[in-house]
Amino acid sequence: MNSDNKIRIEKGKKDRLIISYEYDEGDAEIEINPEFIYDIIISLFERQSKNLINENSFLITLEEFYKIEGEKRFWQNTFDKVKMEEETKGITQRNIGGNRILVEYYKGRLIFQDDLRGYGSNVIEWKS
Known part of the structure; x- marks a missing residue:
């Protein structure tokens, strides 16, 4: 975690994860299935500004x-x-x-x- 991009991962309901992160207008939170964790983390690390990230519906298998x-x-x-x-x-x-x-x-x-x-x-x- 750094001061420009704070990311928090918590256990959600059942087998889900809650990802909290900062964006331009404040804090955002999404709840995901654990298999999408890599997608969300990669999206957060690669974003060029503090914009909202989109959750994908399908994983690459x-x-x-x-x-x-x-x-x-x-x-x-x-x-x-x-x-x-x-x-x-x-x-x-x-x-x-x-x-x-x-x-x-x-x-x-x-x-x-x-x-x-x-x-x-x-x-x-x-x-x-």
């Missing part, structure tokens, strides 16, 4: 990624190769790329972000 980007076998091989480089060369971070869905690898996890923000960002552990 591996299956959605393969549908959007195509070439499932190519991507699986690419993810396996990057994981192998971590294990053999100690490379823990790599920007992999993508067309609409951008992928980054970090310590065994794939971080998916939709350029068009139609899907919520997601972090998935890659098991080859």
